[in-house]
Amino acid sequence: MYEHCFFSRSKKMIIDGCDANNLGLYSHKSLDDFQETYFDAEIIDTELAIQILEDSNRTPVTETIKEKYEYALEVLPPENWKNIPDGDYFQMSEYWSGNITTYYVRQGDRYFTFMDNAWMTPKQVMEKLNENR
Numbered sequence: 001m002y003e004h005c006f007f008s009r010s011k012k013m014i015i016d017g018c019d020a021n022n023l024g025l026y027s028h029k030s031l032d033d034f035q036e037t038y039f040d041a042e043i044i045d046t047e048l049a050i051q052i053l054e055d056s057n058r059t060p061v062t063e064t065i066k067e068k069y070e071y072a073l074e075v076l077p078p079e080n081w082k083n084i085p086d087g088d089y090f091q092m093s094e095y096w097s098g099n100i101t102t103y104y105v106r107q108g109d110r111y112f113t114f115m116d117n118a119w120m121t122p123k124q125v126m127e128k129l130n131e132n133r
Contacts, residue, residue, distance in 0.1 A: 007049045008033065008038040012056050015041060047091050050098055057100040059115040061129055064104070069111040072104045082122050089125055091118060105129055 002017035002025060009025035015034055022043060023049070029128070034041035072078075078090035087107035095101045095113055103125065105112040113130060122130070 002046055004043050005046045006034050006038075007044050007052075008041050011038060012053060014046070014053070017046070018043050021028050028062075052118065054098050054100050057097050058117075059116055061105075061112050061114045062090050064111045064113045066109075066111055068108055068113070069104050072102070072113075072124050082125075084122055084126055089122075101133070 002019075004018040004106065006015040006018055006024060006029075007013070007097040008015055015024070015038060016027050016029070019025050023030060027033075031043060037122065056069060065113040072092065076093050081090040082088060084105070087105065089103055089105040091104075092102045095118060099118050101116055102113060102115050103120075105125065107116075107129070116128065116129065
């Protein structure tokens, strides 16, 4: 991975990697060139750009319906299917962006969904579920 990149906060995207001469790794464009298309283009640390992208894709817990939960369970193989008090949860095996995936939670006869980091522990899933209700 490259240390720095060209990044647009408004578009929430990494535009290109950045070489030691501050030129795009693939496009060979300069920051000024990128700013013609992306007014807010900047050169930032790549790990920071990834963190900004992941943070922008996290969502709060929302209640959903049983049919959406079951559809998500059946459309792709579930990942990290776990039991929790009075229910279970799983996450989509196809990630939204980077390490962000969609979680589906069943607790009793209620169903919830949210997007967050794929490496959450069952305790973290329960904490997020409880803090958002």
